[in-house]
Amino acid sequence: DAxxxxxxxxxxxxxxxxxxxxxxxxxxxxxMFWYRQDLGHGLRLIYYSAAADITDKGExxxxxxxxxxxxxxxxxxxxxxTRSQTSVYFCASSPRDASTDTQYFGPGTRLTVL
Amino acid sequence: xxxxxxxPEALRLQEGESSSLNCSYTVxxxxxLFWYRQDPGKGPExxxxxxxxxxxxxxxxxxxxLTKKESFLHITAPKPEDSATYLCAVQADHPHTxxxxxxxxxxxxxFVKA
Numbered sequence: 001d002a003x004x005x006x007x008x009x010x011x012x013x014x015x016x017x018x019x020x021x022x023x024x025x026x027x028x029x030x031x032m033f034w035y036r037q038d039l040g041h042g043l044r045l046i047y048y049s050a051a052a053d054i055t056d057k058g059e060x061x062x063x064x065x066x067x068x069x070x071x072x073x074x075x076x077x078x079x080x081x082t083r084s085q086t087s088v089y090f091c092a093s094s095p096r097d098a099s100t101d102t103q104y105f106g107p108g109t110r111l112t113v114l
Numbered sequence: 115x116x117x118x119x120x121x122p123e124a125l126r127l128q129e130g131e132s133s134s135l136n137c138s139y140t141v142x143x144x145x146x147l148f149w150y151r152q153d154p155g156k157g158p159e160x161x162x163x164x165x166x167x168x169x170x171x172x173x174x175x176x177x178x179x180l181t182k183k184e185s186f187l188h189i190t191a192p193k194p195e196d197s198a199t200y201l202c203a204v205q206a207d208h209p210h211t212x213x214x215x216x217x218x219x220x221x222x223x224x225f226v227k228a
Binding site: 040045 | 118148159203213218220
């Protein structure tokens with residue numbers, strides 16, 4: 001099916017472990033984004049990418065790493081998970097200049113760090 | 115400091131009882147204001163983009179308006195299926211990178227009772 005998918009949908013891990021969240025889109029959108037959503041904070045941008053091999057920090061990048069070797073994939077890695085990284089993570093994509101185009105969101109990954 | 119504030123936090127309406135949700139913002143270099151709908155356990159779904167003061171957009175029972183300091187999402191004769199969280203987001207110039215930033219409000223949870 002076309003669209004934007006995230007995997008896994010649910011993940012439980014332990015403090016200190018490395019975790020990778022996957023995001024895949026079939027639209028060939030240039031821009032991709034990673035957000036976290038926490039109660040009372042709304043959505044906060046972690047990293048974004050304007051094209052393959054181009055990434056930039058968002059509002060809350062510490063503790064996260066991203067890569068984008070292919071246009072359609074944008075994985076987010078937590079190198080050493082902490083309890084404060086327990087959250088719902090959303091991936092999004094946007095076709096062109098993200099300042100004038102809407103963002104299309106994936107279904108989210110609920111991550112629990114014990 | 116850039117800020118996006120949504121009010122009320124929660125709103126309970128009877129079916130057919132029209133009302134408005136507010137999104138007030140303080141940013142420099144506004145590029146656009148977005149409204150999204152989010153159902154429980156799902157990613158945000160795009161509703162509207164507004165770019166300049168005085169602009170209005172409509173979709174079914176929803177109408178979004180924009181001034182220099184705030185945006186309203188008017189809901190006319192709501193139905194139970196309009197129950198969701200409505201998110202407002204502002205895209206603005208990033209002061210240091212020359213790119214952009216996206217700031218989300220915490221959302222308004224709307225409950226419409228039949």
